[in-house]
Amino acid sequence: MKKTVKSILRKAGRLILKTTVVRKIIIKILNKAPRIKIRLRNIVLSDQGGMTYDDLSPKARNVFHDFEKLISGPRI
Amino acid sequence: MRIVIDMQGAQTESRFRGIGRYVSSLAKAIVSNRGDHDIILLLNGLFPHTIEQIRADFEGLLPQDKIRVWYASGPVREYEKENETRRKTAGCIREAYITALEPDILFIPSLFEGYWDDAVTDIGELSVRFPVAVVFYDLIPLLYPDLYLRPDVIGKDFYFRKLDELKKATVLFAISEWVKNEGIKRLSFRNDRIFTVFPAGDKQFRPLHITEQQRNTILEKYGIGKPFILYTGGNDRRKNLKKLIHAFALLPETVRLKYQLVLAGRMDADLTKELIETGKDTGIQENDLIFPGYVPDQELVLLYNLCEAFVFPSICEGFGLPVLEAMACGAAVVSSNTSSIPEVIGRTDVLFDPNDEKDICNMLLKVLTDTGFKNELKSYNPAKAIQFSWYESARKAIKVMETIVGDRTFKKAYSYSTKNLLENIAKIHNHHLTKDTIVELSHYIAKIPGCPERKSRNLFVDISELYHRDFGTGVQRVTKNILKQFLENPPSGYHVIPVYGKIDSIGYKYANAESPHVHCTIDYEAGDVFLGLDLQHHTTRVQYPFLCNLRAEGVKVVFLVYDLLPIQFPQYWPAKHFVHKIHEEWLQVVTRFDGAVCISRAVAYELVEWMKQKEITRYRPFRIAWFPLGADIRNPDSNKSIPENATPVPFDESKISFLMVGTLEPRKGYGLVLAAMASLWQEGMNINLVIVGKQGWLVEDLVKVLKSHPEKGNRLFWLNNASDRLLEQLYSSCTCLIAASEGEGFGLPIVEAALHGIPIIARDIPVFREVAGQHAYYFPKDASPEQLADALKEWVGLYKQQKHPVSSGIKTVTWKESSEKLLDIILTDKWEYTIKI
Numbered sequence: 001m002k003k004t005v006k007s008i009l010r011k012a013g014r015l016i017l018k019t020t021v022v023r024k025i026i027i028k029i030l031n032k033a034p035r036i037k038i039r040l041r042n043i044v045l046s047d048q049g050g051m052t053y054d055d056l057s058p059k060a061r062n063v064f065h066d067f068e069k070l071i072s073g074p075r076i
Numbered sequence: 077m078r079i080v081i082d083m084q085g086a087q088t089e090s091r092f093r094g095i096g097r098y099v100s101s102l103a104k105a106i107v108s109n110r111g112d113h114d115i116i117l118l119l120n121g122l123f124p125h126t127i128e129q130i131r132a133d134f135e136g137l138l139p140q141d142k143i144r145v146w147y148a149s150g151p152v153r154e155y156e157k158e159n160e161t162r163r164k165t166a167g168c169i170r171e172a173y174i175t176a177l178e179p180d181i182l183f184i185p186s187l188f189e190g191y192w193d194d195a196v197t198d199i200g201e202l203s204v205r206f207p208v209a210v211v212f213y214d215l216i217p218l219l220y221p222d223l224y225l226r227p228d229v230i231g232k233d234f235y236f237r238k239l240d241e242l243k244k245a246t247v248l249f250a251i252s253e254w255v256k257n258e259g260i261k262r263l264s265f266r267n268d269r270i271f272t273v274f275p276a277g278d279k280q281f282r283p284l285h286i287t288e289q290q291r292n293t294i295l296e297k298y299g300i301g302k303p304f305i306l307y308t309g310g311n312d313r314r315k316n317l318k319k320l321i322h323a324f325a326l327l328p329e330t331v332r333l334k335y336q337l338v339l340a341g342r343m344d345a346d347l348t349k350e351l352i353e354t355g356k357d358t359g360i361q362e363n364d365l366i367f368p369g370y371v372p373d374q375e376l377v378l379l380y381n382l383c384e385a386f387v388f389p390s391i392c393e394g395f396g397l398p399v400l401e402a403m404a405c406g407a408a409v410v411s412s413n414t415s416s417i418p419e420v421i422g423r424t425d426v427l428f429d430p431n432d433e434k435d436i437c438n439m440l441l442k443v444l445t446d447t448g449f450k451n452e453l454k455s456y457n458p459a460k461a462i463q464f465s466w467y468e469s470a471r472k473a474i475k476v477m478e479t480i481v482g483d484r485t486f487k488k489a490y491s492y493s494t495k496n497l498l499e500n501i502a503k504i505h506n507h508h509l510t511k512d513t514i515v516e517l518s519h520y521i522a523k524i525p526g527c528p529e530r531k532s533r534n535l536f537v538d539i540s541e542l543y544h545r546d547f548g549t550g551v552q553r554v555t556k557n558i559l560k561q562f563l564e565n566p567p568s569g570y571h572v573i574p575v576y577g578k579i580d581s582i583g584y585k586y587a588n589a590e591s592p593h594v595h596c597t598i599d600y601e602a603g604d605v606f607l608g609l610d611l612q613h614h615t616t617r618v619q620y621p622f623l624c625n626l627r628a629e630g631v632k633v634v635f636l637v638y639d640l641l642p643i644q645f646p647q648y649w650p651a652k653h654f655v656h657k658i659h660e661e662w663l664q665v666v667t668r669f670d671g672a673v674c675i676s677r678a679v680a681y682e683l684v685e686w687m688k689q690k691e692i693t694r695y696r697p698f699r700i701a702w703f704p705l706g707a708d709i710r711n712p713d714s715n716k717s718i719p720e721n722a723t724p725v726p727f728d729e730s731k732i733s734f735l736m737v738g739t740l741e742p743r744k745g746y747g748l749v750l751a752a753m754a755s756l757w758q759e760g761m762n763i764n765l766v767i768v769g770k771q772g773w774l775v776e777d778l779v780k781v782l783k784s785h786p787e788k789g790n791r792l793f794w795l796n797n798a799s800d801r802l803l804e805q806l807y808s809s810c811t812c813l814i815a816a817s818e819g820e821g822f823g824l825p826i827v828e829a830a831l832h833g834i835p836i837i838a839r840d841i842p843v844f845r846e847v848a849g850q851h852a853y854y855f856p857k858d859a860s861p862e863q864l865a866d867a868l869k870e871w872v873g874l875y876k877q878q879k880h881p882v883s884s885g886i887k888t889v890t891w892k893e894s895s896e897k898l899l900d901i902i903l904t905d906k907w908e909y910t911i912k913i
Contacts, residue, residue, distance in 0.1 A: 053515055067509070067514045071502055
């Protein structure tokens with residue numbers, strides 16, 4: 001499995017990842033396998049997916065809180 | 077009147093068909109003829125790859141902030157049943173977004189979208205809030221249920237649901253009189269609520285003068301070796317191509333063998349096989365029946381121009397755009413006599429009964445053999461086609477919309493409320509939403525514009541590098557000074573907001589520590605401006621997707637470009653850091669956005685050349701301008717005092733002191749000047765060299781020489797830790813500035829020297845000529861130490877006679893003036909160059 005990951009990474013020119021977690025895992029693998037010729041700067045994050053509360057803008061946070069209140073509140 | 081046009085028909089697969097062309101052509105014509113009306117184009121964010129193309133299509137016609145994008149979680153296509161909740165949620169978000177735009181009328185040019193694609197075009201509750209105009213293309217599936225609505229045909233439910241939606245429209249724009257009559261007859265639409273708004277051909281479809289080479293190339297490409305009869309369009313059964321092949325086969329052999337039948341267009345593969353079999357069965361030679369597949373417009377126009385005849389045997393059409401395009405190109409068109417086609421052609425002597433092979437054959441024979449008839453058609457058709465004009469159609473559509481909006485029955489009685497939207501979405505989800513779903517939905521809902529419209533826009537200023545650390549580099553001095561001016565003198569109508577990005581997460585954050593939102597991802601809206609003021613290669617590249625989203629949503633994204641030096645002089649940076657590659661990649665990112673403001677005309681020119689060389693492809697033009705950097709050194713913002721351990725400079729009034737300012741790096745020419753000075757010292761000239769700058773890279777040998785130089789502390793002084801205040805003193809005390817750099821983005825020391833009134837000796841490079849003009853003494857660009865020594869001697873001679881160039885003529889600007897010029901460029905689009913690639 002690990003070998004396959006390495007082989008994919010070696011072939012990849014640029015990796016666009018969905019989450020910071022995946023990015024960190026890949027960087028960890030790369031650090032253990034210095035022969036893989038892919039630079040840190042070629043691992044970038046995409047704007048879609050894996051969004052957390054911390055990623056929300058102030059306006060979106062307000063919507064989030066209203067939403068949570070609505071769902072947890074009494075229902076008709 | 078505010079018209080919101082739902083542009084999804086130009087985003088889905090329909091964009092490759094006549095419907096997509098209708099949507100974008102009519103929208104363009106409406107925008108061009110809008111007069112005082114306010115037009116907003118609305119796009120679906122689930123088609124991100126189409127947004128830039130549509131924005132490019134409207135570049136120059138409509139301000140980019142009038143093109144809005146709504147977002148929802150996808151996929152939402154109706155074909156996949158598991159999308160239902162998402163589709164309904166997306167529908168609610170879209171309705172709320174449209175309502176928040178406060179339209180006087182909503183125009184949906186393509187309602188029957190969203191089965192195969194992630195479009196959501198329902199009218200829903202909208203027609204209760206304001207009038208909704210919809211384009212009515214046809215009722216063909218209803219007219220031919222055996223073909224389109226059989227029990228095994230998928231999408232039947234979708235069709236009937238959409239028909240119900242269509243009935244909710246306030247007004248319909250039928251694409252032909254025939255369609256209008258069908259709407260009245262079959263949908264019981266009121267006569268005064270349905271109007272004919274004809275399509276028109278694109279301007280590129282016209283008679284052309286085609287060279288022999290063009291002719292041969294196109295014919296060879298599609299395997300056409302004889303005069304040919306052309307058809308374009310799909311190959312579904314309604315198009316009646318089987319009958320056409322039979323009719324072609326019925327032509328007398330002497331005639332038929334002279335021609336090929338070319339059936340062009342995006343076609344179903346299985347049906348194409350059937351047609352090939354039909355050709356074989358009827359005895360048509362394999363080479364005489366050609367299926368070129370999809371032909372791009374620029375080639376299609378050539379085929380229309382080159383064909384002997386154009387034939388259109390369709391049984392039923394809402395309009396018949398290929399007929400109009402062929403006519404516009406001057407082709408001899410013969411066509412079926414059904415549905416809307418006679419309206420397009422405008423004469424009866426070219427029509428045939430599409431159900432009668434013999435009749436089709438006779439008409440083909442007539443047009444192929446009767447030269448007089450053919451030539452008469454060729455001259456009649458372009459004149460007739462011109463009568464169909466998008467301009468006229470748009471005027472009619474606007475007039476109808478004005479009338480509808482003026483009707484008091486449709487007074488707005490609703491405004492957007494987030495509370496209602498959230499309640500509706502919660503109901504769709506049965507109040508069971510995971511935290512992740514709420515986060516994602518909140519992100520999309522927050523993009524709905526506020527009501528009422530906001531009065532001021534945001535100017536986001538990226539200070540990523542400065543935010544994390546202040547190295548006191550030239551770039552950071554610029555960043556600090558410009559930001560300070562922006563904050564002290566904000567442009568009218570804008571909030572200046574400093575932001576920063578990181579390399580481990582996507583999204584620019586608020587940087588102002590006093591803001592309650594510090595470290596939160598920024599809220600932005602169409603019409604805002606993002607200025608990449610600071611230079612942070614890695615951050616900009618990591619934030620590329622976020623910046624793309626900003627731009628897709630109508631935020632103008634521009635960058636400051638300080639120089640292209642690492643690309644021009646890669647040898648002057650440590651090879652292991654790949655600075656030239658990183659800088660080039662950064663420029664590749666920067667030039668994907670709206671514009672770059674360079675810190676000198678020389679850099680602007682270099683950037684233009686670099687872009688031409690790289691052949692960067694873009695939909696919209698890239699704009700480039702330049703502005704001068706400021707110099708307020710008389711009021712240094714540094715609070716630092718002269719360092720106690722700083723080397724005191726013994727300035728003897730009778731001694732000439734040359735000053736050099738800037739980080740020690742190979743490009744700056746310190747080695748050259750030091751060598752020249754050494755030879756002058758050897759000759760006995762009693763002059764000082766004062767160097768002010770931190771140690772940079774690749775200068776270890778130079779530093780060794782400076783530290784161990786026999787003149788150190790005597791006639792050679794190196795201050796590697798001077799504060800701004802000390803630098804002030806040095807400018808006042810030295811005799812002359814030497815600017816020996818091989819390349820600079822601007823050359824701030826020249827301006828600072830001019831402010832202090834000291835003369836300047838500069839290397840003869842374009843940027844120094846630009847900044848100092850005739851007010852400096854120049855030495856040759858490729859001077860050797862000996863040549864420079866001679867030049868310095870000559871300058872000293874001139875100086876002693878007071879005949880040297882004085883720097884007082886150099887035009888300097890304050891940081892206030894500099895930042896005002898920068899704002900003028902980015903906020904009012906005062907660009908110097910426009911690159912269209």
